[in-house]
Amino acid sequence: MNDRQRPADLTAARSGFAGLARIAHDHCDAWTGLAAAGDVSGAVIDAVWRTRSSAGLLQREIDLATGDLGFTYDTGLYLQFRASEVDDFQLAYAARRAAEGQLAEADALVGELLARRPGWLNATWLRVAISHRAQRWNDVVRLLTPVVTDPSLDEITSHAARITLGIALARLGMLAPALSYLEEPSGPIAVAALDGALAKALTLRAQGEDEDAAEVLQDLFAAHPENKQVEEALSDPTFGLLITTAARIEARTDPWDPETEPSESEFVDPGAKERKAHLLVEAEAELAEFIGLEEVKFQVARLKSSVAMSIRRQERGLAVAQRTNHLVFAGPPGTGKTTIARVVAKIYCGLGLLKKETVREVHRADLIGQHIGETEAKTNAIIDSALDGVLFLDEAYALVSTGAKNDFGLVAIDTLLARMENDRDRLVVIVAGYRKDLDMFLDTNEGLRSRFTRSIDFPSYSSSELVEIAERMAEKRDSTFEKAAHDEMERLFGYLAEATTPDANGVPRRSLDIAGNGRFVRNLVERSEEEREYRLDHSDNDDFTDEEMMTITAGDVNNSAGPLLRGLGLTVPA
Helix, strand or coil: CCCCCCCCCHHHHHHHHHHHHHHCCCCHHHHHHHHHCCCCCHHHHHHHHHCHHHCCHHHHHCCCCCCCCCEEEECCCCCEEEECCHHHHHHHHHHHHHHCCCHHHHHHHHHHHHHHCCCCHHHHHHHHHHHHHCCCHHHHHHHHHHHHCCCCCCHHHHHHHHHHHHHHHHHCCCHHHHHHHHCCCCCCCHHHHHHHHHHHHHHHHHCCCHHHHHHHHHHHHHHCCCCHHHHHHHHCCCCCCCCCCHHHHHCCCCCCCHHHCCCCCCCCCCCHHHHHHHHHHHHHHHHHHCCCCHHHHHHHHHHHHHHHHHHHHHHCCCCCCCCCCCEEEECCCCCCHHHHHHHHHHHHHHHCCCCCCCEEEECHHHHCCCCCCHHHHHHHHHHHHHCCEEEEEECHHHHCCCCCCCCHHHHHHHHHHHHHHHCCCCEEEEEEECHHHHHHHHCCCHHHHHHCCEEEECCCCCHHHHHHHHHHHHHHCCCEECHHHHHHHHHHHHHHHHCEEECCCCCEEEHHHHHCCHHHHHHHHHHHHHHHHHHHHCCCCCCCCHHHHHEECHHHHHHHHHHHHHHCCCCCCC
């Protein structure tokens, strides 16, 4: 009357639809109406699913438009969806089966829908909810990554997706990406905001940012003093994320039961043994290929034996002396320090000390910020990217070379030391540079000396070794040096080895060290090849033999050396 609708009387509606369901128990619309009236019990959802083939029959008899009769069901993770058609009923039934713990059946029901309707957001979200319930975090990440950036998402769905993805990334140990989604956990879904804030705090704690984590937890506790997880996280500093890996998830005996997942100590990667053995073979081959550096090779071999025997003693329950695996590589530029760091990473990974053979090479600029707090953040981010592998800090003394007490380099060192302690099982640090500079670097903080107890010295190359390096480089590039070019290089390298030149700080160095040893050789070979190409291209002859196109002459070497040396501020020999 007067275009006004009477308020819904759900009690009366439930009573009416319950009576209809008793009479027309094979009609889906009767059960759908009962669910729409508020009875979304398991028995009603089961009946909707069982009678789905008759959906719409009663509605059409009274000219009710398709979709007018429907009910809302809980997906089990933040969102509720409306069901008014058969595909919706299948999702609602899948959500019910998931709530009962029948995750495999639920996932199969959703998978059937996605096969027919790829990209259907409701079905995708329900599969996310099932994977979340099963703690299959790798599947959650795979499903949500393409969804979370969709600009068409409404505010509620976007909030749910962002928090769920952040939590999944955190549980996989991907802390920095997780924080990018959890940084602002607030949103329209209260429980998601709470979950997101707690996950943010635990992720910060996992990164060693205890003060920031405590601040988030204190705010959470003030808002939710009744939440037991928040209370426990605040009172117990060891309360943290349960981190796993995709490989361990896939190794479950029951894919849907987290209890069947092997622990980190129990997990055996089927291909790991073969990969580790291959890494050790690679490391041996790369080490053997080095020209010279005999003492370095010996020290690396001793290092390998030390780590290998410590691991074997530990496996047999024998006492193992506490040894640091961090290293000092002392020597001038271009003597193979970075390459040997990669060899060491492969050895450590091949022996099982590290999970990855990656080497993250950094310099001062990668760690130091311009403002208070920026250096700590940059250093932590770099360390996060190096976890489970090797962090290679070249020219380490540059962190404190200014000598100023307020140099942010000292903050970087403090942050590095803290992470070396907190992540001692996941991080190996190698510092490199000149011996005297490294000694001064290690003296800047009393904690450095105790963590860098093993040192390998890299000598400068002799002139004959550099010639051999040049010839090997050229051979790999289908080039060769004529005898006169060989003699010219011997003379050039001999001169640089004997001459001294002040470096950028005024410290006298061997000119060969300033030139960069092996690095200079590579530049010389490449520049000499360019000289050869230019010489041949501007000759009167256009019919070259393979030998002519491969041969580098003394003139090519001589014409290349001058510009290279002048560019380095070094004197060109007469």
